[in-house]
C-alpha cells in the first residue's frame with residue numbers, strides 16, 4: 001500500500017515537495033491514512049493523508065487524491081476522519097499550503113480552516129506559504 005502512496009505522491013508533487021515516507025512513517029506520532037475505493041470488484045487507492053500529533057496539536061503534512069477521482073468528496077471525508085481520530089485529545093489542526101494551490105485552499109476552507117498568516121517564499125522564490133488552522137471543539 002505504501003508503494004502505491006509513494007507512486008501517487010511522485011505523480012502529484014514536484015520532487016522538492018515529495019514527502020520522505022520511509023523517514024516520516026518511522027515516527028511514532030505520525031499517521032498515514034489511506035482512502036480506498038471499490039471499483040468493479042477491484043480495490044483502488046483513492047488518496048492519502050499524512051498527519052502528526054505534536055502535544056495537543058495536529059500537523060496535517062500532506063493530503064492528496066488521485067486525479068481521476070477528485071471532486072467526489074474523498075479529501076473532505078479524510079479530513080473529517082482525521083478530526084474524529086484525534087478527537088478530544090487535540091486542540092487544533094495546523095497546516096501550510098502553497099497559496100497557488102487553489103483546490104487545496106478551497107478544500108480547507110470548506111472544512112472550516114481559517115487563514116492565519118502568509119510566509120513569503122516558503123516553498124521557494126515567489127511561492128508563498130499560507131498557514132491555516134482549524135480549531136477543534138474541546
Ligand SMILES: CC(C)(COP(=O)(O)OP(=O)(O)OC[C@H]1O[C@@H](n2cnc3c(N)ncnc32)[C@H](O)[C@@H]1OP(=O)(O)O)[C@@H](O)C(=O)NCCC(=O)NCCS
Pocket residue numbers: 012061062063064065066069070071072073074075076077097101102103104106107108110
Ligand atoms: C486538494 C485535493 C486533495 C482535493 O481532493 P478532492 O477529493 O478532489 O476534494 P473533495 O472532493 O473532497 O472536495 C471537497 C471540497 O473542496 C473544494 N474543492 C476541492 N477541489 C476543488 C477544485 N478543484 N476547485 C474548487 N473547489 C474545490 C470544494 O469546496 C469541495 O466541495 P464541493 O465538491 O462540495 O464543492 C486534490 O485536488 C489534490 O490531491 N490536489 C493535489 C495535491 C494537493 O494540492 N494537496 C494539498 C497540499 S498537500
